[in-house]
Amino acid sequence: MTTPVPASVPLVNVAGLSFRYRDRDTLAIQDISFEVPAGEVLLVAGASGCGKTTLIRCLNGLIPRSYKGELQGRIELLGQDTASMPLARISQMVGTVLQDPERQILGTRVLYEVAFGLENLSLPRDEIRERAEQALAYLNIMDLRDRETFHLSGGEKQKVALAGVLAMRPRILILDEPLASLDPASAYETLDFVRQLADEGMTVIMIEHRVEDVLRIRPDRVLFMSEGRLRYLGVPEGMAGAIDTREVKLPASQIIARARTEPPEPTVVPLLQPEDPPSAPIVRFEHASFGYEPSLPVLHDISLDIHRGDIVAVLGPNGAGKTTLIKHAIGLLKPTEGRVLVDGRDTRQLSVAQVAATLGYVFQSPSHMLFAPTVHDELAFGPRNLHHDPAQIEKEVIHALDVVNLRGMENDPPLALSFGQQKRVSIAAVLAMRSRVLVMDEPTAGQDYRNVLDFMDAIVQMPGFEAILFITHDVDLAVIYANRVLLVSGGWLAADGAPRAVLGDAERLRRCRIVPTSLLELNLQRPTSAGRFLRAEELARAA
Template sequence: MPLFQSENLIYYYPDREKPALKDINLRIEEGEFLLITGGSGSGKSTLARVLAGLIPDFYGGRFGGKVYFQGRDMGQINRRKLAREVGMVFQDPEKQLVMTSVEAEIAFGLENLGLPPAEMSRRVAEALSFLDLTEVRQEFTAHLSGGQKQKLALAAILAMQPRVLVLDEPTSQLDPVAAEEFLNLVKRLNEEMGLTIILIEQRLERCYHLADRVVFMEDGQIKYEGTPEQLARWAVQRDIPFVPPVARIFARIGFPSIPVTVKEGRRLLRSNFDRREFPPLKPAVKAEPGEPVLTMIKVWFTYPNGKEALQDVSIQISTGELVAIMGANGAGKSTLLKTMAGLLKPGRGRVQVMGRDLSNKGRIGDGRIAYLSQNPNDYLFQDTVEEELLFALKNFALPNDGIVDELLEKLNLQRYRRVNPRDLSSGERQRVALASILVTRPRLLVLDEPTRGMDYRLKDELGELLTGLSREGVSVVLVTHDIEFAAAYATRVLLLFAGRIVADGPKHQVLGQSVFYSTQIGKMCRGYVDGVLTLQDALDRLAPAWPARQVVP
């Protein structure tokens, strides 16, 4: 008997004419690690909500077909009992946090289960330790970074020891090291404790190789399911980008064997290429900086609780630069962005934007600086997507000279023009929020995790949009944990550690010398083919050496 089984499942959200799910026939076995992937709005999160028992009871709408859990119709299972069996972590952690402190949040679910105090204390301690939250156990939850909030939501679910763990993009706000640690923990829970894992993820380089089976969804339907290797071959043959970079490069150069891990990729490199074919690249000549748009001089910032979030930060952003800021959760990245935008006043030092000092006067209120925070919901107030953009124009007394239609087209939002933005998926809401600040045609664009919730296609579209803006003279500064995105589109990378800048330079210099902050292809080629970070880099260097050679499988 499968753990889950759906038969001809179809589901419509309230007031929607198009089904979010249709003809879903899926079996999930006890102890399986299932990865669900696909584009934004493909139905991944909706399917997860069905498996967690939240649809249709919580979300309403029209529901057809059958879904069984351990052979029983899920509609007939007591909700309280089901909640003890299936735990779900949502894409937006703030939707799950209800208590004021970290420790109380983890204990909240256990108290509802009526566990003895000694058992609760042990489980809380284990969850805090597993997810590296011990140092912030007494912290006010509102003061946590986005990544810490996400880990807290995970800890609260794990403490209840469910049999099934449903995770909706759990690493979207985690830095590379923390994401790898968490996914390894999830794999351990699956292998050593027998938990069934249902993981929804966009950044496949982090988790693709961990899954027993992968399901690819499109337009509310399951288009393919199989092992990671089977899906990789199927997707590459159809030019579907939902495949990790290592698999894509070997498929693109015509390899009959497609690896899904860095280890397999390095083995194929060693077997089929002579490293002497790839002489070291000459160091890139650093371009002369253009006109400074933003200058920070010895900036310090300390929060009321005494935490020094920024320490002696001095940087200059020039016209047309596309700068990616990276670093661990809690390193001060979001604080740095808010200081750039004039939302926070530095305790010491100076911040100048386009010749104006923000250190004392605060932010420039004419739209020349545009800031997008981690949470797109902070920007959504109107009843339709179009009204959101028009509202921003009205706020700054700017004319609508076609910019609204232009941005809706560029960000693939035309079909949602009359839709309430709060009804959209997380990735779609992120694009609406971005459009609402771009209508002011800013000179300095400051973005905090803009790719969160976006699939490969949408990230490529966003990258092309930001690259186009930088060519037009807009300076773009973005915080991201998405190394693949930074490597593909940034011109410069800045690493922040404990409030201090520890690396600042061209992306190939900073990411190429990093162990953890490197791309999947960069890790595969390290020490073998230098100067490779992206798929295009690998094609440029590997493809010419590939023709007419005997393949060693």
């Protein structure tokens, strides 16, 4: 696809780069300098807000052309200073795949989406068609050529977005969290393509929180950022000793090695423990099946119980039916065959509001639900809808604020809070309704490793819930926090049981497109009598 260039020539040369956004007082990035030669994969890592995205916007020319502010320092691409270059020219040197392919894909059909950049460059039609089809063929997605982009899966959208960028034949490829919305198998397929591109001479700069996954394709170097500054630039092997291992997700062996040299952290023990024997189920699926259209079933013959004390992780590939399953539990969907019972009552006879008193659902993005002018009003919204007594609502709001540690922020507008705080408001909204079961869809997607652990530690130690249910692509979340795992594949319940029993079957995981992590493998190597799985820091002490 790309013209090979000598590996010794730096395609990217950044010197003394600093930037401050026009409406901010502080610098977003400070004094960043580095070079990237042809054919190198540079992994850019760091916690949320560390300046990664700003750095990428400087490289691809959006700063200062679309995002105004004070820019200092110099950026050279292919040996040319970009300061006076138009964006159209930079876009032919640097291709950028944004984090959310849903928003990046502009064409209604795959071919027109891939051709979009070439059309803007006024190339002849024959050349556009040829280059677009070459890009599709290169990524093995020629079969998608005439499909509508809206109906593609997450992994397919990622590839189509990549094809649209590759068709412009850039020498440098920037990927902004390309794995954020992909299941493990799709993520690995994307990473394999990235490695292939680099091996053919393209320079790849990849932002990613899932460092462990990216290390699998042997990035040449890692650039680690913190508070707008470059903290580490070097080979991946040296990173663990130079950074805080809680800021990015490293292989378990590296975390263990580091944890052995540090004072032990307090162990997080979930408040919820499975009951023995279990009491009556809170939620029961009895041979439940469902399809949006009769000829296209999405769920097949699901039977399971959710009991008090369960912390259930729902795993499965994109499009497996995980969200559809959860929507049945909270009454948003009703089964076309079989039934779903909540506290012994058929959800067909219950409104969603009635089910909400038992199961509270937190969506992936808090911005899909937050609307009120203050945090207090946001939390009171649910209890008011459930017709709780006004005096009772005040108590529930205060209790919820205390649990999520947001007291003092009652009068703040929720939409002005940080992403992490918004997440906590969305949990508090469920707590305020006195829902007994917390249901979460991808609770940690797009968050850095430190935030993931802090958030989930807080959730499993939160009083007030009788069970927790969460959908995730992150196998380690299931390993660390769940006491039960549901494996969903193709609309079927492929497995239901204790984490060791479900995640220990490598062949079944492969069939369900689940890729074992190093933490899971280390846990599985421990004796089966060891009880629950341990996080890496606990493994360091256990060893």
